[in-house]
Amino acid sequence: MDWVRGEAIGHGSFGRVSLAVPRNQSTQVMVVKSSSASLSDTLMNEKLILDEIKGCPQIINCLSDSYTYENGEKLYNVLLEYASGGALSEKLKNSGDRKLPEFEIRRYTKALLKGLHYIHKCGYVHCDIKPQNILLGEDGEVKIADFGLAKRAESHDNLRCELRGTPLYMSPEMVTAGEQDTPADIWALGCVIAELAAGVPVWKYTDLTQLLMKIGVGDELPEFPAKLSEEGKDFLEKCFVKDPRKRWTAEMLLKHSFIANQDDTVTLNDERCMSGTPTTSPRCPFDFPDWVSDDSAESTVTCPITSLPSPAIQELMNYNGGSWSTEPAERLRELLVGETRPKLSDWSAADGWVSVR
Structure with missing residues (x-):
């Protein structure tokens, strides 16, 4: 062309x-x-x-x-x-109270799940689902973008010593073991949904070490937006499961009552609230009858980080003798040793960032 x-x-x-x-x-x-x-x-x-x-x-x-x-x-x-509607992060930033109404969130969630289900069915993991990488077409249709960090599912060769993606949306298994398969995209999806509903990222942090400790160690989960419906909170519970083997898949979540009855034809200018009698949300996998623009990062939590910088990666590896620890808690505990931990101010300038591969 x-x-x-x-x-x-x-x-x-x-x-x-x-x-x-x-x-x-x-x-x-x-x-x-x-x-x-x-x-x-x-x-x-x-x-x-x-x-x-x-x-x-x-x-x-x-x-x-x-x-x-x-x-x-x-x-x-x-x-x-060309997605003329821009990134979902821009829509969120430009909304009146920096959050979106739930009927819009449901619609976006269903479209995102359709895209993720297709990606996973084709054998790939996106690895960097976040509002900046979700674009909107002229009529508000969702377009998942930026596949530069995507990889084959279940492909772990030469990846165990590297972090892939954006820290705020990383899954626990990625932080603690360097594992990133299709469940990691679902965790990131939950982070996106919660951010759309609350107007701020799901994690509050002061530096990279604190953020990774929150994600990878202990039982702490992202905070659910207070105004999200019970269906929405139940949906997030299925996304925020620490064990990736028990986390719901995109196919399972497409049948969840939070989005199952949403009309995909609604445009951005449609102000009516989604209605209809919700179906009962399955409570576990066995309840299913059949299975078939770049934003610069800021030091506040209102703007998502765009990528993990290579200096921070090297810093983390230096604490572990050049490789990841085999014990997750030990690996992250070592990040707290020393006087020069990576601070947010050290890696907040977008110009110095590179894609982590």
Whole structure:
């Protein structure tokens, strides 16, 4: 596809994001993600995965890729469909009280689950579900985006010594054991839902060590928004199960009464509240009859972290002799040893962050 680059609209650890149009058709707007060809592993990974999982309406569509030479540099470019509604994080930030009404949350949740179910069925884990990576189309339809950190499910080779994704949305098993499979996406989904309802991330923290300790050690769970319905709280309980083997799957959650009766055709401008008699929510897996824009991080809890920086990763590994401890509590306890623990102020600047692979 022959195309023309437009204005820059964002950037990430991989490179920059710009608007683009086909050279001979100025009415079609696209998005192009570009990086130096020598540093394009993340973008190439995203392109390969999007090609394999194409066809799901809840996943951003990849149009093509290409190499270009600009200002003496060879760039790798991935062309994506343009989601004109922006990121869900922006919608949340721009809402009146920085939180969304429950009928909208239910609708978004159902669409996200459809996308996650498709991703998992195709054999992949997204690894970085968060409001910044959930885009909205012109009519408010959900589009899961940014698959640069995605990986094959049950693929653990060479991953045990690395954290993958965004700390605020990491699952306990990722923090304590470096394990990230499909249940990790469900934990992150719960974090997103709670944040949409409360207007702030689920964890309060002062530094990276404190955050990881909260997630990985003990029985503490994210706080449920007080105004969320009992159905919503029950839904979150199914997402926030410490043991990933007992956490509900996307397929199971699609049958939960919190979202089972939601109408996917409702647009962003529809102000009516979702109604209808809810079905009884299954209480355990055996109750089912059949189975078939980049935001800069800030030091406040009102803005999600966008990525875990490589200096923090190295700091964590240094406390463990270059590798993760085999005992989760011991591994995280070691983070508290020493006088130079990684503080939030040390890694809050987005310009210094890189994707953690």
